[in-house]
Amino acid sequence: MQDESVMARENLIDPILAVKTTQPSPSRRSEIRTLQYGRGIAALLVCLFHTYGAIEKYFGVMPGGRIFNGGHSGVEFFFVLSGFIIFTAHRRDFGQPSRLGTFYRKRAIRVLPMFWLVVVPLGALFLFVPSLGADRALTFFKYITDLLLIPRSGLLTLAPAWTLQHEVIFYLVFGLVLYNIKVGFAALGLWQGACFITLIFGLTPQDYMLPINKFFGFYNFGFIFGIAVAVLSQSRYFGKMRPVLLGLSVPALLALITLFIGEARSGSSVLGSSARLTLSYFTIYSSIMLALLIIPNKPRPLLDSTLGVLGGASYVLYLIHEPMTSVVTKILLAPALKPFARPEIAYSIMIIISVVSALFLHHYVERPILGFLNQRLRSSRNPLNQQENSPIVSQSLPV
Numbered sequence: 001m002q003d004e005s006v007m008a009r010e011n012l013i014d015p016i017l018a019v020k021t022t023q024p025s026p027s028r029r030s031e032i033r034t035l036q037y038g039r040g041i042a043a044l045l046v047c048l049f050h051t052y053g054a055i056e057k058y059f060g061v062m063p064g065g066r067i068f069n070g071g072h073s074g075v076e077f078f079f080v081l082s083g084f085i086i087f088t089a090h091r092r093d094f095g096q097p098s099r100l101g102t103f104y105r106k107r108a109i110r111v112l113p114m115f116w117l118v119v120v121p122l123g124a125l126f127l128f129v130p131s132l133g134a135d136r137a138l139t140f141f142k143y144i145t146d147l148l149l150i151p152r153s154g155l156l157t158l159a160p161a162w163t164l165q166h167e168v169i170f171y172l173v174f175g176l177v178l179y180n181i182k183v184g185f186a187a188l189g190l191w192q193g194a195c196f197i198t199l200i201f202g203l204t205p206q207d208y209m210l211p212i213n214k215f216f217g218f219y220n221f222g223f224i225f226g227i228a229v230a231v232l233s234q235s236r237y238f239g240k241m242r243p244v245l246l247g248l249s250v251p252a253l254l255a256l257i258t259l260f261i262g263e264a265r266s267g268s269s270v271l272g273s274s275a276r277l278t279l280s281y282f283t284i285y286s287s288i289m290l291a292l293l294i295i296p297n298k299p300r301p302l303l304d305s306t307l308g309v310l311g312g313a314s315y316v317l318y319l320i321h322e323p324m325t326s327v328v329t330k331i332l333l334a335p336a337l338k339p340f341a342r343p344e345i346a347y348s349i350m351i352i353i354s355v356v357s358a359l360f361l362h363h364y365v366e367r368p369i370l371g372f373l374n375q376r377l378r379s380s381r382n383p384l385n386q387q388e389n390s391p392i393v394s395q396s397l398p399v
Helices: 004-009 033-058 069-093 097-128 140-147 161-179 181-200 211-216 218-233 239-271 274-294 301-312 314-332 343-379
Strands: none
Touching: 033 069, 033 274, 033 301, 033 314, 033 343, 069 097, 069 161, 069 218, 069 239, 069 274, 097 140, 097 161, 097 314, 097 343, 161 181, 161 211, 161 218, 181 211, 181 218, 211 218, 218 274, 239 274, 301 314, 301 343, 314 343
């Protein structure tokens, strides 16, 4: 029987993120392409996992069962990626209080515009037509709380936003490192320690939807895993570790495949608890991420034009995933179409429409908005502080 908290996730779109960093060289910008590919795969896995819920509710069981039941782990990949990106992008800002305002403005630009473009009309629809969001029991107060990404109980206006709430808390804590290095890292350590004590002593149920778990839940460990990856990848010995890291990626991939097979057969109870499963994915994806970072960062036209492009649109895919699935479901349930909507056909249509819509919105909406807002941010800053000093990973998920 599936763990209750993970079963609940099937009605949500799990986050998460995307962020932008910059190349150490002031003369050019580039992407860490392998991580962008990883993000594209992770976003697609999350989409494949969550679509099962709508299919089984309205169209029947998929032939072959839940092959991508482990796809929810794309969320764990994004938590680790977020810790890596934030640390890498701002490592030269540590102990510089003057950079704190810019840090929070950049994070707001990355997360909020597309989030609000989705949540504002979605919440208004649920408020004016309550039957469309009956499972949310949305009130105006809850709506405003969700727009501000403040943790609360119950299903959110946009279900995937629970991961963004974790992100906001991480930003608030990490910002202290920019204000004061010793105070910031002490606060980061105390926060992670509190999360550890909460888990070890079972102070809260292992339910990711509880507001208290946004502050002290085990998903927050993903950020420290990502920071560890960043620290190791920036070590002077990192290049010499290439054979070891590539070698470790093999058992990591085998472990990932094993977990996917286990979840396809027995669900999320494969390791006995949500926390054990999540921490296992954090470990696996950290190892894989280190291997991806050791691979030469050079153009690969086929991967750049497929997984790279999908990685760029991953944040939009995350945000529109649930509402798009709902819309497509209602269309396919029309009397003229329902007889032809076998589970596997409906599943494929939902995935394709979600991905294509995300690519379109990323190119024609998200990129122009972010370009405009980032230009405004740069123009408002002192020219001496305009230089970014970190590697670019991507320009589309919130971290």
